[in-house]
Amino acid sequence: MGTRNLLVALAGQPNCGKSTVFNLLTGARQHVANYPGVTVEKKTGSYTVDDTCVELVDLPGTYSLTSYSLEERVARDFLLGDNPAVVINVADGSNLKRNLYLTLQLLEMEVPTVLNLNMMDVVERRGQKIDIARLQEILGIPVVPTKAKKGEGKEALRVAVKQLADSRTESMFSIDYGLMEPHIAELEKELREDPVLSIQYPVRWLAIKLLENDVEAITLLERTHPDAQQVLQLKESCRTRFQEEAGNSIERHIAFTRHGMCAKITRETVTFPADKRRSLSDRADKYVCNRYLGPVILIAILMVLYQVAIVFGNWLALQVWPAWGALENFAAEYLPAAGFVDDPLLRSLGMWVVKSTTAILNYLPIFFLLFSLIAILEDSGYMPRMAFILDRLFRRFGLHGQSTLPMILGGVYVGGCAIPGVMATKAIPDERARLATIMIVPMMNCLAKVPLYLILIGAYFADVGGLAMFFIATVTLFMALPVAKLLSLTVLKKQPSAPFIMEMPPYHIPALAGTMRRAGERIWLFLKKIVTVVAAVAVVVFVLINYPGLPEDRQAYYDDMRSTAVQRFMKDVYKTEFNGQILQSDVLPIILFDESLKRAKQGVTDSDKAAAINDQFQADNPVYYAVVKRVGKDGKKLNRSLRNVIKVRKKVRRESRSERFENSFLGTMGKALEPVTQWAGFNWRINIALLSAFAAKENSAATLGSIYGIDGDQSVQESMKAGETGFTALHALALMLFMALYPPCVPTSIMVRHQSNSTKWMLFSIGYQTLLGLFVASLVFTGGTVLGLTGFQTMWAFYGLCVVATLVMGLIPTPDEKETDVIATTTPCKENCS
Template identity: 80%
Template sequence: MAAKNLLVALAGQPNCGKSTVFNMLTGARQHVANYPGVTVEKKSGSFKMGTTRVELVDLPGTYSLTSYSLEERVSRDFLLGDNPGVVIDVADASNLKRNLYLTLQLLEMEVPTLLNLNMMDVAERRNQTIDIAGLEKILGIPVVPTTAKKGEGREALQVAVEKARENPSDGFFKIDYKGLEEHISELETLLVEDPVLSVQYPVRWFAIKLLEDDAEAIQLLRRTHPDAEQVLIRTAQCRERFEKVSGNSAERHIAFTRHGMCANIAKKVVVLPQNPKRSLSDRADRYICNRILGPIILMCILMVLYEVSIVFGGWLAQKVWPLWGGLENFAASVLPAPGFMVDPLLRALAQWVVKSTTAILNYLPIFFLLFSLIAALEDSGYMPRMAFILDRLFRRFGLHGQSTLPMILGGVYVGGCAIPGVMATKAIPDERARLATILIVPMMNCLAKVPLYLILIGAYFADVGGLAMFFIATVTLFMALPVAKLLSLTVLKKRESAPFIMEMPPYHVPTLQGVLRRSLERIWMFMKKIVTVVSAVAVVVFVLINFPGLSAERQAHYEEVRDSAIQAFVKQADKTEYKDVITTDDVLPIILFGEALKHSKIGVTDKEQSAAINAEFEAKNPVYYAVVKRKGKDGKKLNKALKKVVRARKSVRREIRAERFESSFLGTMGRALEPVTQFAGFNWRINIALLSAFAAKENSAATLGSIYGIDGSGQSVQETMKAGEVGFTSLHALALMLFMALYPPCVPTSIMVKHQSNSTGWMLFSIGYQTLLGLFVASLVFTGGSLLGLSGFQAMWAFYGLCVATTLGMALIPTREEKETEIITPTSVKEHCS
């Protein structure tokens, strides 16, 4: 018999154990991607039922199927457009009344549904009894109890899927909306006249959606119905007549009728204990969600998360670095040998790409710990509490309670990373708040900015270094919050702001398997989306900093220096027993031989092992070994001469890099920007350092070192910069620090902004607005401070006061959401209607 395919959708509200059910059914046969055209995650998997191969699609967790949020629209579009053979509605058995709200909407959509009562163990622990047969009779669909965390009910759920496919329900549960029914019927009559619409979509459901003033339904009507405007006029009349008679809006009446129906059904089939005790979750929330203790507990948890993921993860990354270093060494070993002055193009380009990639891979330990902790917080039920505690504050700035985690990861104080910060915005359900968070996370203090801060503070604020570090570590938040509010009131004003639904689910102990699975899934998505693109961008950056290259005159000059150093060494060799043995062609190979010997002994402490390595290299080339290891009288003599050649080579390579960098496309851009950046106190050398930081923030400090000739001679970067930049004051340094704080996202972060916003336009906007904002702030501080005669330290705190005052002022500007009524819906769900 030929194998059959069956498409099954897995729907459910957040915190119902839907992901656990998905894992129970599919095991390791899973695939994670995004729905086409949106940033919502799409998880699919498969399992076998006899000869039938079932493709299971895990829909985003959503409380309802309206069109307020992206998740709701994605779920609804999939159910209506992809026509799954069966929909498994996963419900929290311990909170049936709330979960039935989604079930009733699925039945109204007339999709073939079976109800999965998951978390039966929690219901039993609370002494709740559910009449499964009675619930099946009322809803007219199969009801299957499971405890997915323990793997209980898997076979029964598969059998129910098979039965639902073979024997679909003839009728669907119908809610009586009482006074609204006549208006629903009136619109049904009009909609039936459109053959396309009436065939593709349930007519009663569509009529209800129009009465709810559903934006997506209205757009769909305009695309398909030949007389759409007349239908919309009639809909408006129906809504107006109903509101006049009932004194209530149609959408509110529909919502409360559904809630009432859920309560009636739950009352009939759920037997609650007569004297219920307060659950552990309720008792814990007295402290965790307390107005005073809540924020303290939250900060402690975030501090632990930060310390484990960023601090311990950074230490772990250092321990794992030899793995990536080994990858770089392997690439170096198979590539063409390095040259005396410059490396062959293939070697230079390949090493640049490999090092750019390993720089990102080095973050993997941090991300793994980070994603694991986030998964544990999600599974434990704490994430909604975190959003609840901070939502009222963040809403004043156009953000969301769940903006907290991305900002912490980005580096609210010092030491985060914008890449995971932007990635974490995926959990924010409000599109406007999510975009606002994405656009301010790069303004946080990522770890890569710190080297430049330390250089400038050490050079120009050494006597007040602690205060200067406190300033730069905290002022970014007072700049980001007003910017978020401004963005929400302007460019994001028309972006959709979903009703804010907040549920306090019971606390759970996270499972190790679930945490590991989700963290590994996110790591894999990160690698696919970032590493491949970073490799491509690295090629572009390589070209910008290396071409057009040196002029023929300068090339000849450096060749002359090279030849002079080599000839001097060969003359010394001719005075030893190695005359005619060591020629000019041997000089570079001897240098590389010494570097290879030194590299092979890194980490070797055992004398016998070291001796074995020496013997191996001596067997390869006794002459080279004698020179490198100072063997014999002539070997010592030539080793001294060799060190002069090595120093000359390092000097030539460094000078060529600096000169090539200065004359490169990037260097030319630095000089071209001087007329603009002079108001911020930046010259072309500073401009080059800032331009190079776009590839990675760490490049700013490294580039300054290259420009000012850092060569390991004992001078610090601070000393050489102060010596190389005559007239550069603490006010210049402050302006540069603030520009770096507001610096546009680096290439990997920009790519992540594109993925999370699903828009190249928003990526370009994030780069453009932060560049202009940074330049404005730096110019304001430098030019304003110069006109007022302020020192860098005085200007620092004057600007700090201005930022704090601006933040307080922006918080007082009301948004539309803050003016609306707050509604408390049943069973601890809090909804802010927009």
């Protein structure tokens, strides 16, 4: 007899230990992807029991199976469309009353269910007792207790799943909705007239969902029923009659009935200890969630998060950088050799792509620390408390308590990255708030913006650098909150909004293995989605920056400079013992030999190793080595002459690159934009820097350096001040604000497309931030010029304007504003959790 395959779903509310149960059952045989067409993560695994191979799908954690959030819709669609043979409903045994709310809905959907009472170790620790036999009798389904964290109950759960799949026994449990029952029966009768619908979907469940006015259920009906409008008319009639009879809405009646049933079952099956002492979590929450002390603790935790992830992460990135530098050196050695003026195309493109990739890889230590710390906050139970503390503020601006983390990752102060910030929005259940958060995360101060800030502050606000940095670090939040509110009132107004359900799970000590695994998974996803994009974008930017290239007369001019420098060197060669050993064709190879030797000794501090490298190079080419290392009288003489050639080469390469840049496609675009950007004080050179930043914001500072001819003798700030006469602190302020509001870079834009699942929202994000940034920069520059204000005066006038705008926008009510429901560890879910 061959092996049979079995599809099993794992369902449960958040914080019930579902992921631990999934890991317990599947071990290392797991795969993470996304559900087709949506951003919700899909985790699958497998295990074998006897002759049965079980494919286990971990459904998103949901409190119920309504259609409020994307996670709820995904979970429900999977149960209806994929028809799993068994559903393992993981429930927190220590909070049975709350967890049964999902169980009852699974039974209404008539899916074969095994109730897994997890966290039984917590049940025992709290002195509770659960009558498993009685619970099994009431619900009519198998009930299996487990202690997943301790690895107990795995085999019993696997056996229960196989037995239920073999027997296909259906539960006879049904909720009596009282006054609503006649209306359910009336709608059921109408639905059963379509036999196809009756076979595809549980009719009683569909009738209840229609009476509940569930949007997805209505859509499902319209898609499958031949006379959907007649059914919908009957549904409206039933709803109206019930409200007249009961004096209550159907939604409230259903929620109260379900909660009443959960309470009744709990009373019959759970015994609580006589002395109900407050748990440690409840005692801690007295301070952690306090109206006044809570925000102080939150700020302290965020400061630690910032210090460890950003400051220590930057230090760690510096320690790791030699590895990326070695990768660049490896590429430099094996790609075609560099030229005197221009490099071969393969080398130029190869080095460009490698450097673009290593620039992103350099952030990996920071991201790994961030993801690890986030996993610790999630596993410890603090993340919901953070959302609870900030929800009251954020809801006034169309955001969500869970918008906190994406904004922190994006750089709500200074030093984040928009890519993981946008990635983190997938945890926000409210679609309107989620999209609003996605739209403002790129406005935060990511690390890539900081180099440009530092250049401008050092050049034009050096005497008030601390205040200028505080301004740009905080004004972005006062710009982002009003923008989020405006988006919620306009383009996002019709997006679905879910009730804000929040659970305060008990505090846990995070497991190191789980933390590392989740951080590793996120890093791997980041690498797969971003590095490939960066490499592709690097090729596009390379073409835009380097083509169509220099005119023939300018290329001839630089070739003449090269030829003159080489001829001077050769005249010196003729006067030395190297005459005849060094030819004109050897000049560039000698320079490259010098560069290779320096790369080989880079980071080498041991004198013996350095000597061994010198010996190797001397053996490879004694003549080149003598010139480069000043061996003998003639070697010293030619070395001085070689330094002059190298100086000319650097100048030629720098100036030709700058000129090629000006005449490139990107340079032409910069000049074409001048009529628009002049009101913000930007000329074509600034426009080029900003255009190049679209690929990666780090490019803005690097491009300015290239344009203004930065070399080792001048700082970036000095070079810019010298190269851009007439540029004032007011110009710098406008440029800083434009960069703050700059549209998302290409990798972030790809992530916006991925998380919003819409090209439209990606294009909107790019477009509105571009226009907003240009408007603000023009307002600041033109307004400051007209009023005769200095850059510093304009800075604080604009800051005050942003604060006032934030206060005013906060007073405008948000559409369908919902109150926060907090589900404590020992209290039932409130009504609109349904």
